[in-house]
Amino acid sequence: MASNVTVQSLLEKISVDHLECSICTNRFRQPKLLDCLHSFCLQCLQELRQSQYPSGTKLTCPLCRRETMLKGSGVADLPNIFAFSALVEEVTMQEKLLEGQGSEIKCQNCDEENQAVSRCMDCDHFLCQECQKAHGRMTLMKSHKIYTLAQLRSGEIVYTSKLRDEVPKCGKHPDQNLNVYCNSCEQVICTTCSVLDHAKHSLTGLPEAVEKCKKKVTEMVQKSERRKTQLSTTMEETCKFRKELDTMFANSKKKLSKKAQQEITKVKQEVAKIQKEEHKLMKEMDRIYKERVTTFEAAQAKNKKEVTQTQHKLEEVKQLMKEASCYEILELQQKLLHNLSELTGKQPQQVPDKLSFMD
CATH class of the missing domain: 1.20.120 (Four Helix Bundle (Hemerythrin (Met), subunit A))
Structure with missing residues (x-):
């Protein structure tokens, strides 16, 4: 019963319309956002563009017919929605845990295909009994957070996708995190960009x-x-x-x-x-x-x-x-x-x- 509650709590975060792409009717894969706030898979939008305006600079939303102007690399430059990707991953993980009460989940830390009994949140891997013991013996991994599949199924521990903690990188300086907001340009930039390109602009902390x-x-x-x-x-x-x-x-x-x-x-x-x-x-x-x-x-x-x-x-x-x-x-x-x-x-x-x- 507790497992059902866990799935319900995850699904209540977002409606089916937000969890699934309206074009392919599958769960989102690399969701992109149009100007009308409707989201679709990157590949679905790329195929849609080919059927609408292969060489054009606009894309018509299949739901509301509103047009979105494309820039740079076209569909690929549309805003990413990592929150949707994270939620899809979380719901998929919870369903995987519940299928046969997780009996089909194999260890991802070794090649022996042993049945998993726990998951390391730091390594983001399912572990069998032996690998779990190995984690406990290794100094570097003693601090890792390991939870049993039962804890994850019951809702005592809720799996959270690492995508939620992902910090976007600067397009111009891939080694730099986006950590400054330029009010003049209305965009998030990195520290290097703030010095080189936005020195005279109005800048604000995130x-x-x-x-x-x-x-x-x-x-x-x-x-x-x-x-x-x-x-x-x-x-x-x-x-x-x-x-x-x-x-x-x-x-x-x-x-x-x-x-x-x-x-x-x-x-x-x-x-x-x-x-x-x-x-x-x-x-x-x-x-x-x-x-x-x-x-x-x-x-x-x-x-x-x-x-x-x-x-x-x-x-x-x-x-x-x-x-x-x-x-x-x-x-x-x-x-x-x-x-x-x-x-x-x-x-x-x-x-x-x-x-x-x-x-």
């Missing part, structure tokens, strides 16, 4: 830059949440007015028929005339009603679509802010803020309440 970025994103998320609430309120009001229109329409038809019948009773010689007038008015009312219903339904459909798109976009932003590293957050700052800005700029489609009145 912790401070991440906090500022998180604050900006949080503010935009709040604005987007308020817009979603506004859309939902407008939809509720539109639904209310539509119901009022239906009621007024029904009552008006009843009143009209009643009046017609009264006139027929009073003046029999004018029956034909009155019935003809009734038919004419009914037809006109039907026309007006249908026009207004069309207006209400169009407004509802547009607002519903906006709510859905807003919700999906917010989920993408929240997931990225939750799972992405500080480096990725800063690299994606403009994309995040741009997407959220688009959400806050749209206004809900409203229908005048006077259209619900009919008599």
Whole structure:
């Protein structure tokens, strides 16, 4: 039972939509992020580009049809999402531990293919009983953290991918870690780049830059949440007015028929005339009603679509802010803020309440 809880806790970190590529429907392999915040496997995007614009500088998202401009090496230069790769690795590892309660897992430290009984978190290897003992005898490995498969299966110890601790290297200086944020260029750079290429720019340490970025994103998320609430309120009001229109329409038809019948009773010689007038008015009312219903339904459909798109976009932003590293957050700052800005700029489609009145 505890094992199931462990798997569930891992899967709850991210939805299936984020764990799997929508193109190949397999779990992510080298996930890349488009400007619309949708993620796909590197190879899937490369094949997609060949089918869309083999020699072009843009790529159309297969989910939302939004275009992403490609730079440098094309698809390969799109932002990496190491957080997704790490989560795929963690979930895959947990499933592997649970399959047959881990009986098929072999030792990765020797060539004897003995059944593994534990895992060394420092070596990132499964160990058999003999290799585990060898670890304990070697001075350099005595400090390594070794946990049994039972501990990993039960959830007592949760496997964490080393990708989460990976520090990106500078493209210009491969031996340098990215550890400075240039506010002027809005990018993460290394110390050498800060001296050679950004000396006159506004520079900030990563912790401070991440906090500022998180604050900006949080503010935009709040604005987007308020817009979603506004859309939902407008939809509720539109639904209310539509119901009022239906009621007024029904009552008006009843009143009209009643009046017609009264006139027929009073003046029999004018029956034909009155019935003809009734038919004419009914037809006109039907026309007006249908026009207004069309207006209400169009407004509802547009607002519903906006709510859905807003919700999906917010989920993408929240997931990225939750799972992405500080480096990725800063690299994606403009994309995040741009997407959220688009959400806050749209206004809900409203229908005048006077259209619900009919008599």
